Amino acid sequence: MPANPPSLSAHDLACRRGDRLLFRRLSFALAPGAACHVTGANGAGKTTLIRAAAGLTTPYAGEVRRTGALALLDERSGLDPDLPLGRALAFWFGLDGAGKADTIMARLRLEALAEVPVRYLSTGQKKRAALARVLGQAAPIWLLDEPLSGLDTASQGLVSELVREHCAQQGIALIASHQPLDVPGMTSFAIEDFAPAQQEHEA
Amino acid sequence: MIAALLRRDLAQFFPFTGSGAALPVVFFVAVAMLFPFAVGPDVNLLARTGGGVVWIAALLAAILPLEKLVARDIELGFFDQLKLRGMAEEAMMAVRLVAHWLSFGPPLVLATFPAAALLKIEGETFQILVLGLIAGTPGLAAIGLMIAALTASLRAGAALSGLLLIPLALPILIFGAGALARQDHISLGFVAAISLALAALAPFAAGAAIRAAREN
Numbered sequence: 001m002p003a004n005p006p007s008l009s010a011h012d013l014a015c016r017r018g019d020r021l022l023f024r025r026l027s028f029a030l031a032p033g034a035a036c037h038v039t040g041a042n043g044a045g046k047t048t049l050i051r052a053a054a055g056l057t058t059p060y061a062g063e064v065r066r067t068g069a070l071a072l073l074d075e076r077s078g079l080d081p082d083l084p085l086g087r088a089l090a091f092w093f094g095l096d097g098a099g100k101a102d103t104i105m106a107r108l109r110l111e112a113l114a115e116v117p118v119r120y121l122s123t124g125q126k127k128r129a130a131l132a133r134v135l136g137q138a139a140p141i142w143l144l145d146e147p148l149s150g151l152d153t154a155s156q157g158l159v160s161e162l163v164r165e166h167c168a169q170q171g172i173a174l175i176a177s178h179q180p181l182d183v184p185g186m187t188s189f190a191i192e193d194f195a196p197a198q199q200e201h202e203a
Numbered sequence: 204m205i206a207a208l209l210r211r212d213l214a215q216f217f218p219f220t221g222s223g224a225a226l227p228v229v230f231f232v233a234v235a236m237l238f239p240f241a242v243g244p245d246v247n248l249l250a251r252t253g254g255g256v257v258w259i260a261a262l263l264a265a266i267l268p269l270e271k272l273v274a275r276d277i278e279l280g281f282f283d284q285l286k287l288r289g290m291a292e293e294a295m296m297a298v299r300l301v302a303h304w305l306s307f308g309p310p311l312v313l314a315t316f317p318a319a320a321l322l323k324i325e326g327e328t329f330q331i332l333v334l335g336l337i338a339g340t341p342g343l344a345a346i347g348l349m350i351a352a353l354t355a356s357l358r359a360g361a362a363l364s365g366l367l368l369i370p371l372a373l374p375i376l377i378f379g380a381g382a383l384a385r386q387d388h389i390s391l392g393f394v395a396a397i398s399l400a401l402a403a404l405a406p407f408a409a410g411a412a413i414r415a416a417r418e419n
Contacts (some may be wrong), residue, residue, distance in 0.1 A: 056283055056417055070287050076280030080215070091211050095204055095288060133284075 005032045006068030006140035008053065008172050013062035015048045021060070022048055023194035032140075032170040035163055035183050040191035046176035049191060050074065050145045053174055068172075071139035073147055077130040079118045085129055086114030089136070098136030108132045108158070123150035131162070142166060142173040148181070157182070204290060205298060212302035216268065227264040228310045234260035235318035246323050253322030254332050254383035260318070261311055261336060262372050265343040268307060269368070270361040272299070272351035273413065282413055292410035300348050300405050308340035328383055334391050335379040342398030345405035346371045352409035356416040 014024035022045030040046050051057040053064050054072050079088040093101045105111050108128045127150050148156050160182040163173050238256045285295055319329050350367045354360035374397050382390035
């Protein structure tokens with residue numbers, strides 16, 4: 001853990017996609033141990049918010065401030081489709097200096113899939129593999145975009161469990177999902193509350 | 204981090220380890236093999252024109268790997284994940300340039316030996332041809348990387364990149380093939396200079412291109 005406690009905050013954030021303003025005047029601040037659940041319909045701007053928080057998209061206005069390393073989970077796994085899962089994950093574990101690769105694989109029930117090329121994995125298996133990558137990174141800030149989509153009930157419970165553990169270790173989690181998570185003390189906001197009024201029922 | 208990325212990129216693109224990465228080299232030799240069939244087995248004609256054919260084959264072979272060079276890793280979110288770990292886009296592209304050149308330059312130079320035998324290129328001409336390809340392929344790789352990064356987010360990117368590479372590679376072709384006609388080493392110096400300038404520029408241009416591709 002770094003000497004500085006992690007933090008993630010947005011100040012008067014506004015983001016666009018193309019010409020359309022998705023949300024504006026969005027502010028939040030997450031202290032160590034805080035989890036925040038962003039809800040919203042498809043296309044409301046959840047993914048854009050996550051990417052802005054990650055610094056991968058320049059906001060239209062406002063700013064994101066953060067202390068500490070980021071781990072991002074989105075619909076793209078970042079794993080080479082032609083490689084067996086074990087080797088594809090080993091690349092990221094190697095970069096991140098993850099020590100307990102076997103423990104992480106076992107936690108996400110991936111050991112049996114280690115020899116299977118990534119392109120043969122199902123959506124849910126790929127999602128679990130991406131979660132393994134996030135765990136290996138051991139970053140204090142987690143940005144999870146739709147972490148539950150494609151997962152079966154047991155794995156959905158596991159995601160909630162991982163987030164609870166992460167927050168118990170003073171980690172921060174910003175989660176965009178339209179499904180509920182079982183994390184006590186998690187704050188939540190709907191991204192539609194920050195949509196510009198005149199575009200709410202755009203033709 | 205750089206070393207780990209280079210290892211991964213090489214495994215992706217190197218002939219016989221990567222997916223279909225040997226195709227450019229096979230294509231290159233196939234063109235050299237077809238040419239004598241098309242113009243006839245006149246030894247003098249082959250020796251005079253063969254060097255130019257090898258250069259054109261090299262240029263066309265440089266187009267083949269472009270489709271997978273950058274676009275696939277953007278779709279995978281691979282560059283995003285590296286960015287989160289603090290790596291600059293320029294560094295990612297510099298590594299990609301080295302891996303791309305290593306997986307296509309040296310194999311092409313090696314394939315020049317059978318190609319030259321098929322085209323009756325010998326002695327001084329052969330030497331200048333090989334030196335020219337060694338000097339010119341880094342430039343071709345750099346042009347290819349820039350184009351692959353620029354067209355990565357376009358739907359017709361693959362077809363477009365072939366069309367874009369040809370005019371940009373013209374200076375390398377003129378000096379490289381020109382050295383064969385005049386049998387001099389000065390033109391080879393020009394080829395090397397163009398290659399170096401392009402290789403120095405490519406990581407920055409390609410890095411800016413994948414940054415821009417991320418914004419939409």
